[in-house]
Amino acid sequence: MGxxxxxxxxxxxDERMHWHxxxxxxxxxxxxxxxxxxxxxxELRRVAKQIKTHxxxxxxxxxxxxxxxxxxxxxHVHWAKDAKEHNEIVLKLLLNRGAKxxxxxxxxxxxECHLNPYLEENGIDVVDTDLGERxxxxxxxxxxxxxxxxxxxxKEDVGTTFEHFLKTEKGNSDPTYLTRSARVHLRxxxxxxxxxxxxxxxxxxxxxxIVVCTNEGNADxxxxxxxxxxxxxxxxxxxxxIKDLAVFTRLLSRSATGQxxxxxxxxxxxxxxxxxxxIIIVDNGRSKILGSQDFKQSLNCIRCGACLNTCPIYRRSxxxxxxxxxxxxxxxxxxxxxxxxxxxxxxxxxxxxxSCSNVCPIKIDLHHQLYKYRQHVVNAGLLATKKHTIxxxxxxxxxxxxxxxxxxxxxxxxxxxxxxxxLYSSANIWGKKRELxxxxxxxxxxxxxxxxxxxx
Amino acid sequence: xxxxxxxxCYMNELYPEASMATLKIxxxxxxxxxxxxxxxxxxxPMANTGCAHEADELARRFLKIFKDYDYxxxxxxxxxxxxxxxxxxxxxxxxxxxxLKTHTYEIVEFLHDVIKPKSMNAKFxxxxxxxxxxxxxREIGMASMSERNLPEFSKVKSxxxxxxxxxxxxxxRKDECCGFGGTFCVSEDAMSAAMGLDRVNDHVNAxxxxxxxxxxxxxxxxxxxxxxxxxxxxxxxxAEILAGDL
Ligand code: SF4
Numbered sequence: 001m002g003x004x005x006x007x008x009x010x011x012x013x014d015e016r017m018h019w020h021x022x023x024x025x026x027x028x029x030x031x032x033x034x035x036x037x038x039x040x041x042x043e044l045r046r047v048a049k050q051i052k053t054h055x056x057x058x059x060x061x062x063x064x065x066x067x068x069x070x071x072x073x074x075x076h077v078h079w080a081k082d083a084k085e086h087n088e089i090v091l092k093l094l095l096n097r098g099a100k101x102x103x104x105x106x107x108x109x110x111x112e113c114h115l116n117p118y119l120e121e122n123g124i125d126v127v128d129t130d131l132g133e134r135x136x137x138x139x140x141x142x143x144x145x146x147x148x149x150x151x152x153x154x155k156e157d158v159g160t161t162f163e164h165f166l167k168t169e170k171g172n173s174d175p176t177y178l179t180r181s182a183r184v185h186l187r188x189x190x191x192x193x194x195x196x197x198x199x200x201x202x203x204x205x206x207x208x209x210i211v212v213c214t215n216e217g218n219a220d221x222x223x224x225x226x227x228x229x230x231x232x233x234x235x236x237x238x239x240x241x242i243k244d245l246a247v248f249t250r251l252l253s254r255s256a257t258g259q260x261x262x263x264x265x266x267x268x269x270x271x272x273x274x275x276x277x278x279i280i281i282v283d284n285g286r287s288k289i290l291g292s293q294d295f296k297q298s299l300n301c302i303r304c305g306a307c308l309n310t311c312p313i314y315r316r317s318x319x320x321x322x323x324x325x326x327x328x329x330x331x332x333x334x335x336x337x338x339x340x341x342x343x344x345x346x347x348x349x350x351x352x353x354x355s356c357s358n359v360c361p362i363k364i365d366l367h368h369q370l371y372k373y374r375q376h377v378v379n380a381g382l383l384a385t386k387k388h389t390i391x392x393x394x395x396x397x398x399x400x401x402x403x404x405x406x407x408x409x410x411x412x413x414x415x416x417x418x419x420x421x422x423l424y425s426s427a428n429i430w431g432k433k434r435e436l437x438x439x440x441x442x443x444x445x446x447x448x449x450x451x452x453x454x455x456x
Numbered sequence: 457x458x459x460x461x462x463x464x465c466y467m468n469e470l471y472p473e474a475s476m477a478t479l480k481i482x483x484x485x486x487x488x489x490x491x492x493x494x495x496x497x498x499x500x501p502m503a504n505t506g507c508a509h510e511a512d513e514l515a516r517r518f519l520k521i522f523k524d525y526d527y528x529x530x531x532x533x534x535x536x537x538x539x540x541x542x543x544x545x546x547x548x549x550x551x552x553x554x555x556l557k558t559h560t561y562e563i564v565e566f567l568h569d570v571i572k573p574k575s576m577n578a579k580f581x582x583x584x585x586x587x588x589x590x591x592x593x594r595e596i597g598m599a600s601m602s603e604r605n606l607p608e609f610s611k612v613k614s615x616x617x618x619x620x621x622x623x624x625x626x627x628x629r630k631d632e633c634c635g636f637g638g639t640f641c642v643s644e645d646a647m648s649a650a651m652g653l654d655r656v657n658d659h660v661n662a663x664x665x666x667x668x669x670x671x672x673x674x675x676x677x678x679x680x681x682x683x684x685x686x687x688x689x690x691x692x693x694x695a696e697i698l699a700g701d702l
Binding site for chain 2: 003004007008011012017018021025032035036038039041042310312313316317347348349350351352353354355357358359371373374375376377378379383387388391392394395397398399401404408411412429430432433434435436437439440442443444445446447448449451
């Protein structure tokens, strides 16, 4: 199923669609308040883009610097060229230490690598500890948003899920009650875990340490209690210096939720006492994107989710409608970079309104990328034949003005007298939910000619 | 100053009044305007659907027809955005392109930036909601965007403010997309219509009698929704208000 069909399904439940739209618009408005609250906002965006662009131009150098400094701090560094290698490294690290129970904090990279099912198949008990992630994990669903993984669910949905899995009171969907229940449930998991896995928001080349931003403190708890901490990091997460960090933390949480800073901004710069810390640096298609002039800016993304919240289509179709790990505008360019054919409808799930590019804290040219990807879809022969033919014919007509004039004249004569049953047959997709414009007697060109005659 | 008038292909066929209003505005200001009759389409529908080859041919055609004018003016933010921001892929380095790119204007923008009239000699005693069509709004910068932290302005509102008796309503979402989106309106028709209805309702709830804007395509889409749902509101191209036709 492509995006149009999935979106149509989501829209069919009008009440829920509008609820989803409003929930995310609320987040967008909170973001606006925060972004408009600091006068240097646009300057921060400009600097952030500069830093990222610079890093991407010397990524190899910075990655090596990062590795060297991390090793000096007693952190083990691993390199994974793809998802398979990443997952195998994680499993090996766990098995080597006899670890059976893993607690995870939020990491879109491990979602991208489908780590959970792989580990579960190999006998590991994996628990996502971010509340939203835990909810979707229990429901065996994918996150529908990169910052708010369970935003597609209402509190009643969470209530029934917890009733089933955590044996909470029947019919109780009070958010405080549910959160407390999840806390009790997760506390046990934290205490019994053999190992923890976190994502990485920023890897600092200068120090060899990583920074993880969360609102729940779950990354800290996991990484501090268990003796084995594994951090999965995409190659693009590097920033040069610790002093660059503030630019990004100021932008990240304001863009994501409208907070001035995330509740926890945790720096991991060494293993816990008597423990081990491992960082897995993952490529998984990123270096291919780095090599493409049109799309390399997509690597600058800090996963704040603002482009999802602002996207009028994301808000009305939900994250699952994209069928790719990362939904919304950024997912609609990353998806095709991963697999063009499987994600061919995503660049078209967009009106090119450009709100995303302007909300993005790193000024990524998101809508231009989607515009460009459409050409790749056409060049790869993946555009629906009917659509392609119509546009080819239209372009041909447009090169023959007299033909266009003739066609227009006929249409203006015939359409007004056509019976509604024919005019609004199933072939008229426009007319399913909209009336056609009223056809006028004359074209502008005809009126213009009369006007000129009259003037003479 | 010789002005070449570009009328988007579908406007020529379907919206002769709004097109004539554009011509009238320019003529009333005493400007020398010409409509080259061999013009058709700027190629935007093809380009936005990824059909670069077809768009390329139409871009070349457009350049040939319009390159000798001092200015090209069009009643469409999105066609102007096409010329200004997307033609480079096809025409960079071609003779006359640099001039065309920097001298193609949307009509309201042209009035605001180039002609700067002090009055418009038009009356419009109605409550009006401004639809900030995305391409005019974000691609060519007709007004400040809600996403950015920059000083507020609106060329659309400035020009409309010269019209006597006009009143503006305040929308809940001042620059959300209406969902037209070119071929998007049929390839994602359910989404497109849902977005259109939400946008129209914002104007209705704000008490607007008329929705106006710089792109007829967005207005056509919203009017389609209005007519189907029988909503108590109408759309009208901004040129018709500024021309003082009523
Ligand atoms: S593309 Fe920009 S707005 Fe979207 S998630 Fe990434 S950083 Fe945030």
